[in-house]
Amino acid sequence: QQRKHPPLPPGPPADPIIGHLRTIPADRPDIFFYELSKKYGKVVHLRIPGKTMIILNSAQAATDLLDKRSGIYSDRSSSNVFNLMGWDKSIAFVPYGERFRKQRKMLNDYLHHKQCENYFHLEALEARQLVKKLSSIPDRFNDHFNRYSSAIILRIAHGHEIVGDDDPYLKITSDAEHCLSNCATPGSNLVDLIPIMKDLPSWFPGTYPATQARSYRPIIDLLHDYPFEDMKKKMVEGTAKDSYLLTHLEGLQREGENYPYTIDDIKGSTGAIYAAGADTTWSTLSIFMLAMVLYPSVQAQAQEEIDNLMGVADRLPEFNDRPSLTYLECVLQETYRWNNAAPTGLPHRSTEDDVYNGMFIPKGSVIVANTRGITLDEDVYRDPHKFDPSRYLRGEPHPVGHFGFGRRICPGRHLADSSVWIAIASILFAFTISPVKASDGTPLIPEEEFLSGVTRSVI
Numbered sequence: 001q002q003r004k005h006p007p008l009p010p011g012p013p014a015d016p017i018i019g020h021l022r023t024i025p026a027d028r029p030d031i032f033f034y035e036l037s038k039k040y041g042k043v044v045h046l047r048i049p050g051k052t053m054i055i056l057n058s059a060q061a062a063t064d065l066l067d068k069r070s071g072i073y074s075d076r077s078s079s080n081v082f083n084l085m086g087w088d089k090s091i092a093f094v095p096y097g098e099r100f101r102k103q104r105k106m107l108n109d110y111l112h113h114k115q116c117e118n119y120f121h122l123e124a125l126e127a128r129q130l131v132k133k134l135s136s137i138p139d140r141f142n143d144h145f146n147r148y149s150s151a152i153i154l155r156i157a158h159g160h161e162i163v164g165d166d167d168p169y170l171k172i173t174s175d176a177e178h179c180l181s182n183c184a185t186p187g188s189n190l191v192d193l194i195p196i197m198k199d200l201p202s203w204f205p206g207t208y209p210a211t212q213a214r215s216y217r218p219i220i221d222l223l224h225d226y227p228f229e230d231m232k233k234k235m236v237e238g239t240a241k242d243s244y245l246l247t248h249l250e251g252l253q254r255e256g257e258n259y260p261y262t263i264d265d266i267k268g269s270t271g272a273i274y275a276a277g278a279d280t281t282w283s284t285l286s287i288f289m290l291a292m293v294l295y296p297s298v299q300a301q302a303q304e305e306i307d308n309l310m311g312v313a314d315r316l317p318e319f320n321d322r323p324s325l326t327y328l329e330c331v332l333q334e335t336y337r338w339n340n341a342a343p344t345g346l347p348h349r350s351t352e353d354d355v356y357n358g359m360f361i362p363k364g365s366v367i368v369a370n371t372r373g374i375t376l377d378e379d380v381y382r383d384p385h386k387f388d389p390s391r392y393l394r395g396e397p398h399p400v401g402h403f404g405f406g407r408r409i410c411p412g413r414h415l416a417d418s419s420v421w422i423a424i425a426s427i428l429f430a431f432t433i434s435p436v437k438a439s440d441g442t443p444l445i446p447e448e449e450f451l452s453g454v455t456r457s458v459i
C-alpha cells in the first residue's frame with residue numbers, strides 16, 4: 001500500500017529503471033551538481049537504483065537541514081570505495097551512533113577552539129620553515145605546502161617531527177594523499193551507488209573505482225598501523241612526544257579495558273586527523289597560490305596592508321597581528337570560497353522521512369551539500385567566479401559549508417584555519433608570487449584547472 005507523500009525535489013529527466021545513473025559524471029560531479037541548480041533549483045533530487053540523492057546547492061537549504069535538523073541528517077552512507085581502501089574504522093566514514101560520538105569526543109577534546117591556541121607556536125615555527133624552503137627552491141612550492149601541512153598534523157597527532165626529505169612518515173602520508181586525490185568521489189561513483197559493482201570482475205565496465213581502491217589498501221593500512229607501532233616503540237625507549245596518539249596510548253596502558261576508547265577508535269581517529277587534515281590544508285594553500293598568480297592586484301593590496309602594519313619590523317607576521325589585517329582576512333575567506341579543497345564535502349545520510357519546503361526527502365537519502373554550488377550561489381555572491389576579497393567589505397557574507405555542516409562539521413576547522421592563515425600571511429610578507437615565464441619572457445598564465453577526488457589540487 002503506497003503512502004501519500006509530497007513530491008520529491010525537482011530533478012532532471014531519468015532513464016527507466018536505472019534513473020540518473022548514466023547522468024552522473026565520474027569527473028567533477030561538483031560542477032555537474034552546481035549546473036543542476038541553475039535548471040532545477042537549489043534542492044534537486046537524483047535517483048539511482050535503490051537510492052535517492054538530494055543535492056543542496058544553497059547555504060540556506062544546507063543549514064536548514066544539516067544544522068537545524070541535525071538529529072536526522074548526521075549519518076554517513078557507507079562507501080564501498082572507502083571501505084575497500086581501508087577507511088572503515090575512520091570517523092569520517094563511521095555511521096552516526098555510539099562509535100561516532102566516542103571518536104568525535106576524542107577529536108573535539110583535542111581540537112576545540114581554545115585548545116588550538118596551544119598549537120599557534122608550532123604553526124608559526126613551521127610557517128618560518130615554509131618561507132625558508134620557498135626561498136631556496138620556489139618552484140617546488142607544492143612539495144613545501146605538502147610538507148608544511150603534514151608537519152603540523154604529524155606533530156600534533158603523532159608526536160612526530162619530520163627530519164629529512166626521506167622521512168618514512170612523509171612517504172606514507174604522501175602515498176595516502178595520492179590515493180585521496182585520485183580515488184573516485186565517495187557517494188557519487190558507480191561502485192558506491194550500485195553495491196553489486198564492487199563484487200564484479202575488474203573487466204566489467206564501471207568497476208574501476210573498486211579495482212583502484214583495492215590497489216590502494218596496503219597504503220591506507222600502513223597509514224593506520226605504522227604510527228601506532230612506532231609510538232609503542234618510542235614509549236618503551238622513553239622518546240615519545242606529547243601528542244594525540246600518546247595521550248590515548250597512555251590512557252589505554254593505564255586503564256586497560258576500562259579506558260573508554262578501543263585500539264580501533266584510536267587508530268581510526270588518528271588516521272582520520274591525518275587523512276582529513278593534511279591534504280585539505282595543502283590543497284587550500286595551492287588554491288591560494290593560483291589565486292595570487294591570477295589576481296596580482298589582490299596580492300599587491302594584501303601586501304600593502306601587511307607592509308603598513310609591520311613597518312620596518314624585522315619579523316614575520318604573528319597570530320597577534322590577525323585582527324589588524326582586515327583585507328588579508330578577506331583574502332583567506334575568498335580562498336575558501338573561490339575554489340574549494342573539498343568541493344562536494346562528504347555526503348551525509350538521512351535517517352528519517354522528512355519534508356522540506358513541500359518536498360519529500362525519504363529516509364536513507366544520500367545528502368550532498370555541494371560546497372561548489374553553495375559558494376558560487378549567484379543569489380549570494382556577485383560575479384562568483386571572480387576572486388574578489390573586497391566583496392566581504394561590501395557586505396557579502398563569508399562562505400559557509402567549506403568545513404561541512406551540523407554534527408559532522410569538520411572538527412579540525414580551527415586548526416586548519418590558523419594553519420592556512422599564518423602560511424598565507426608569511427608568504428605574502430616575504431614574497432611576490434608571479435607566473436613562470438617562457439624562454440622569450442612571456443608569462444605563462446596557469447589555467448583554473450583541478451584534479452577530481454575527495455580533496456583536490458591544482459593541476
Ligand code: HEM
Nearest residue numbers: 091092272276277280281345346403404405408410412416
Ligand atoms: C582547509 C582545511 C580543511 C577543510 C577544507 C576541511 C573540510 C572538511 C569537510 C568539508 C568535512 C566534511 C564535513 C561534513 O560531513 O559535513 C570534513 C570532515 C572532517 N575533517 Fe576537515 N577540513 C580541513 C582540515 C581538517 C583538519 C586540519 C583536520 C584535523 C586536524 C580535519 C579533520 C576532519 C575529520 C576527522 C572529519 C570527519 C568528521 C566526521 O565525519 O564527523 N579537517 N572536513
